Amino acid sequence: MTTAITGSPQGADEAIPVLTRKDFVSDQEVRWCPGCGDYAILAQMQKMLPELRIPHENIVFISGIGCSSRFPYYVETYGFHSIHGRALTLATGLKTSRPELAVFVITGDGDGLSIGGNHLLHAMRRNIDITVVLFNNQIYGLTKGQYSPTSEMGKITKSSPYGTVEEPLHPLRIALAAGATFVARSIDRDTKHLEETLYRAATHRGTSFVEVYQNCVIFNDGAFDSFADKEVRQERMVYLEHGQPVRFGRSREHGIRMNGYVPEVVRNAPGDGGLLVHDARDPNPVLAGILVEMRYPDFPVPIGVFRDVEAPTYNDLVEEQVANARAKEAADFEGLLRSGETWEVL
Amino acid sequence: MTTESAVEPEQTVEKLDRVTIRFAGDSGDGMQLTGTQFTRTSAVFGNDIATLPDFPAEIRAPTGSLPGVSGFQLSFASSDILTPGDQPDALVAMNPAALKTNIGDLRPGGLVIVDEDEFTDSNLKKAAYISNPLEDGTLSKWQVARINITRQNELALEGLPLPAKQKFQSRNFYALGLVLWLYGRSMDTTVKWATDRFRRNPDVLDANLRAMRAGYHFGETTEIFHHRYEVPAAEVQPGTYRHISGNEATALGCLAASIRSGLPLVYSSYPITPASDVLHELSKFKAFGVKTIQAEDEIAAMGMTVGVAYGGQLALTGTSGPGLALKSEALNLAVMTELPLVVINVQRAGPSTGMPTKTEQSDLLQALFGRNGDSPVAVLAPATPSDCFIMAMEAFRLALKYMVPVILLSDGYLGNGSEPWRIPAIEDLPSIDHHYAKPVDDSRKFNPYERDPATLARPWAVPGQKGLMHRIGGIEKSGQTGDIAYDAGNHHRMTLARLGKVERMVQDVPPVEVTGPPEGDLLVLGWGSTYGAITSGCERARKAGKRVASAHLRYLNPLPANLGEVLRNYGKVLIPEMNTGQLSLIVRGKYLVDAVPFNKIAGQPFKIAEIEGKIDELLGLTGPFEFQFGPASVLGGG
Numbered sequence: 001m002t003t004a005i006t007g008s009p010q011g012a013d014e015a016i017p018v019l020t021r022k023d024f025v026s027d028q029e030v031r032w033c034p035g036c037g038d039y040a041i042l043a044q045m046q047k048m049l050p051e052l053r054i055p056h057e058n059i060v061f062i063s064g065i066g067c068s069s070r071f072p073y074y075v076e077t078y079g080f081h082s083i084h085g086r087a088l089t090l091a092t093g094l095k096t097s098r099p100e101l102a103v104f105v106i107t108g109d110g111d112g113l114s115i116g117g118n119h120l121l122h123a124m125r126r127n128i129d130i131t132v133v134l135f136n137n138q139i140y141g142l143t144k145g146q147y148s149p150t151s152e153m154g155k156i157t158k159s160s161p162y163g164t165v166e167e168p169l170h171p172l173r174i175a176l177a178a179g180a181t182f183v184a185r186s187i188d189r190d191t192k193h194l195e196e197t198l199y200r201a202a203t204h205r206g207t208s209f210v211e212v213y214q215n216c217v218i219f220n221d222g223a224f225d226s227f228a229d230k231e232v233r234q235e236r237m238v239y240l241e242h243g244q245p246v247r248f249g250r251s252r253e254h255g256i257r258m259n260g261y262v263p264e265v266v267r268n269a270p271g272d273g274g275l276l277v278h279d280a281r282d283p284n285p286v287l288a289g290i291l292v293e294m295r296y297p298d299f300p301v302p303i304g305v306f307r308d309v310e311a312p313t314y315n316d317l318v319e320e321q322v323a324n325a326r327a328k329e330a331a332d333f334e335g336l337l338r339s340g341e342t343w344e345v346l
Numbered sequence: 347m348t349t350e351s352a353v354e355p356e357q358t359v360e361k362l363d364r365v366t367i368r369f370a371g372d373s374g375d376g377m378q379l380t381g382t383q384f385t386r387t388s389a390v391f392g393n394d395i396a397t398l399p400d401f402p403a404e405i406r407a408p409t410g411s412l413p414g415v416s417g418f419q420l421s422f423a424s425s426d427i428l429t430p431g432d433q434p435d436a437l438v439a440m441n442p443a444a445l446k447t448n449i450g451d452l453r454p455g456g457l458v459i460v461d462e463d464e465f466t467d468s469n470l471k472k473a474a475y476i477s478n479p480l481e482d483g484t485l486s487k488w489q490v491a492r493i494n495i496t497r498q499n500e501l502a503l504e505g506l507p508l509p510a511k512q513k514f515q516s517r518n519f520y521a522l523g524l525v526l527w528l529y530g531r532s533m534d535t536t537v538k539w540a541t542d543r544f545r546r547n548p549d550v551l552d553a554n555l556r557a558m559r560a561g562y563h564f565g566e567t568t569e570i571f572h573h574r575y576e577v578p579a580a581e582v583q584p585g586t587y588r589h590i591s592g593n594e595a596t597a598l599g600c601l602a603a604s605i606r607s608g609l610p611l612v613y614s615s616y617p618i619t620p621a622s623d624v625l626h627e628l629s630k631f632k633a634f635g636v637k638t639i640q641a642e643d644e645i646a647a648m649g650m651t652v653g654v655a656y657g658g659q660l661a662l663t664g665t666s667g668p669g670l671a672l673k674s675e676a677l678n679l680a681v682m683t684e685l686p687l688v689v690i691n692v693q694r695a696g697p698s699t700g701m702p703t704k705t706e707q708s709d710l711l712q713a714l715f716g717r718n719g720d721s722p723v724a725v726l727a728p729a730t731p732s733d734c735f736i737m738a739m740e741a742f743r744l745a746l747k748y749m750v751p752v753i754l755l756s757d758g759y760l761g762n763g764s765e766p767w768r769i770p771a772i773e774d775l776p777s778i779d780h781h782y783a784k785p786v787d788d789s790r791k792f793n794p795y796e797r798d799p800a801t802l803a804r805p806w807a808v809p810g811q812k813g814l815m816h817r818i819g820g821i822e823k824s825g826q827t828g829d830i831a832y833d834a835g836n837h838h839r840m841t842l843a844r845l846g847k848v849e850r851m852v853q854d855v856p857p858v859e860v861t862g863p864p865e866g867d868l869l870v871l872g873w874g875s876t877y878g879a880i881t882s883g884c885e886r887a888r889k890a891g892k893r894v895a896s897a898h899l900r901y902l903n904p905l906p907a908n909l910g911e912v913l914r915n916y917g918k919v920l921i922p923e924m925n926t927g928q929l930s931l932i933v934r935g936k937y938l939v940d941a942v943p944f945n946k947i948a949g950q951p952f953k954i955a956e957i958e959g960k961i962d963e964l965l966g967l968t969g970p971f972e973f974q975f976g977p978a979s980v981l982g983g984g
Contacts, residue, residue: 027790060809073817078809081819083679089649096639097612098657101809122642318637325632333605337769342588343390
């Protein structure tokens with residue numbers, strides 16, 4: 001009889017070979033539309049993965065359904081292209097059973113916020129140690145151009161020829177509300193920022209949630225141009241840095257300050273005095289919540305890490321319970337079968 | 347032979363082979379406890395036992411109301427018994443509502459014990475009695491023992507520092523004491539149990555024991571009862587026994603599978619009646635490395651289970667009918683990705699929410715076919731509460747060997763019902779093997795669909811294994827490379843391969859056994875929890891000289907290899923089911939046998955007499971059989 005129960009088929013403590021971006025490129029032909037923002041995200045992910053220094057075979061990508069969810073085929077790791085909206089549930093099962101694995105979930109605005117919205121809330125409240133990257137293109141691409149839960153009010157699409165009559169969801173607002181411990185936003189066209197954000201998300205312990213503004217070149221082209229276009233980006237986006245005053249502009253000449261609980265733009269702020277200082281580590285999510293509500297054209301659009309706090313992870317707590325139970329109680333199966341009232345028949 | 351001896355009776359003693367008692371009262375009256383204690387006592391005495399607890403759907407329906415009635419039926423015998431009995435021989439009714447909902451089931455001439463104090467105008471009104479049934483001749487068919495249980499209990503507890511309400515709650519112990527006396531049973535088992543159970547609450551312990559003794563001594567001193575009854579111990583296989591319910595047995599069977607396979611067990615589930623007890627049980631087994639996840643919904647529980655299977659551990663989820671409907675898409679993902687996992691479905695009655703606390707077998711076709719596309723899974727069904735232990739292990743053994751999801755179809759009757767169980771020795775349990783994929787030199791050459799020629803199982807390559815990185819998913823894959831493939835021939839072959847795995851499983855399925863003559867006029871074929879009623883009904887028919895056999899299916903997909911041959915050995919085939927004929931449809935379709943469906947969709951198990959009645963109809967001994975559905979009884983009423 002086997003008494004020792006261990007989950008991992010192989011140990012992972014051998015010296016980790018140095019890997020490069022190429023090691024994470026699979027043999028599959030990438031089939032996204034030419035010019036799709038997904039290419040940039042894939043490239044930055046493949047560039048970032050070797051930096052993690054995790055045994056190659058311990059990395060798993062899980063996706064749902066949608067354009068973004070093709071992602072696992074293109075990364076040379078373990079991969080699971082699951083069903084619509086449920087990637088997080090597979091990831092939760094996998095990470096709970098095999099906490100030594102590094103689990104990434106790739107999802108989109110439809111997959112993650114519409115059909116799979118419930119799972120997103122619960123993964124984040126559990127703080128299971130996985131990295132969730134949500135590609136937000138504010139449209140349904142794979143089903144060819146219907147509006148998504150992040151499409152703006154009035155959006156004209158194939159399924160809304162007269163314009164939508166529903167308000168969009170704001171992914172980061174949801175993440176903060178569900179208690180996510182790492183909340184960030186990046187954008188496909190700023191590759192350096194994207195790679196850095198992915199790295200920070202992957203190294204955070206707990207649920208990391210990254211919204212990536214991703215351009216759908218076919219069905220929603222230019223959705224982020226009004227603030228993310230190269231010409232205007234400096235003026236209309238603000239890069240959040242922990243511990244630094246919130247400043248933007250070509251020479252960081254503008255800033256944000258608080259007026260009561262309402263943020264306001266200070267144009268040509270001479271010094272940092274009175275400007276809002278970003279604190280991603282504040283256990284209180286109120287400040288992050290204020291930043292999340294800043295939208296163009298009233299405000300520059302913030303990107304970067306909004307929140308990055310420490311909290312016990314679901315998988316660690318599960319392991320701890322098992323370890324404590326094992327320390328206190330014997331795993332005596334025969335005893336268990338005989339627990340309660342028994343009687344002998346001779 | 348036994349650890350507990352019968353008490354020497356003073357009244358005349360009538361020896362019986364089998365007795366069925368039902369305890370009924372308000373859901374706050376503690377009838378489940380009374381029934382359980384009587385069951386334990388009889389088991390320790392050496393009787394064979396079968397029980398059926400039944401409680402209202404409402405957690406607390408209004409006190410004294412008809413929907414608030416809770417019941418517990420047990421049958422104990424000096425021979426092997428397989429059902430909790432058709433008609434009670436004795437009924438304990440703690441209030442008018444309990445009397446009203448249960449009296450119709452009591453056999454004519456049977457004994458009804460009532461708490462006369464509870465037959466007040468207001469309680470009679472709540473039970474919709476226009477006049478007092480104790481006075482108006484309603485009960486003339488039965489022997490009625492009118493006892494002032496409430497008042498006597500109060501007197502027995504006089505002086506104890508407990509509020510009146512709490513004293514009232516000891517009435518069930520009074521009733522228990524009385525019934526223990528009536529059947530010549532000692533109070534020792536309950537004294538022992540209560541002393542432990544109420545050790546932190548000496549006043550309550552004292553109250554309950556005083557109440558029980560008062561009831562017992564009342565029996566001894568009163569002249570209400572002319573007889574006492576004695577059911578001698580049964581001849582049972584030597585060994586150590588305990589009680590086990592189907593849900594407990596399922597949980598223990600899954601743990602046994604974990605121990606025998608060496609794989610940690612992870613159970614993901616969303617609470618649902620009547621399956622939640624499996625979650626409660628498994629969540630206690632942390633010291634065995636069992637992890638339980640209470641998922642945010644049924645779909646999540648299924649998805650998590652797929653994730654666990656993908657990770658190479660023992661993956662389990664459990665639910666009841668509506669939950670299985672929600673799980674179907676994610677379960678189909680496991681079919682497509684060919685991952686080993688087990689789904690427990692403790693079936694309940696009706697479509698939609700239906701009747702959550704009532705039993706039925708109406709998810710067979712859902713289990714077999716309730717997914718999009720051609721989606722074969724293995725389906726197993728335990729026959730008795732303790733059989734859940736064996737079949738849970740079987741489910742994992744087959745899932746791991748063939749890389750196929752397995753649905754285990756239990757039901758409310760098995761899940762909540764309990765029976766004595768001879769505790770197995772661990773070394774006697776089947777071994778459960780699993781194989782992870784063998785690493786290859788280069789991940790890029792690994793084909794996740796390279797099948798084992800004997801089982802067609804694909805290799806189980808799990809994250810963390812070097813050299814086996816690959817991508818799987820819900821999209822059809824090439825059997826040659828594992829890449830996405832839409833070509834016609836491939837889909838054809840992959841669909842047949844997925845089916846072929848379940849078909850080949852038949853080599854691991856034992857032949858169906860026939861009880862009774864190997865050929866004859868009639869075979870009664872069943873599956874799942876109808877085992878007891880069918881087997882007993884056929885036994886009685888044979889005792890009456892009829893050429894009737896029974897066979898019971900524990901493997902529904904694939905069906906045992908010899909089933910076709912067995913079916914053809916009998917003039918007629920009768921298939922009793924608690925649904926509208928789901929197995930009948932399969933058997934008729936697959937074997938071209940003119941099987942006769944016999945369907946009861948009442949939320950209640952078959953009675954032995956119903957099986958006998960239908961047998962007589964098919965043998966041409968009587969006219970068409972008709973169900974006699976009784977009044978709104980909690981337990982047996984049909």
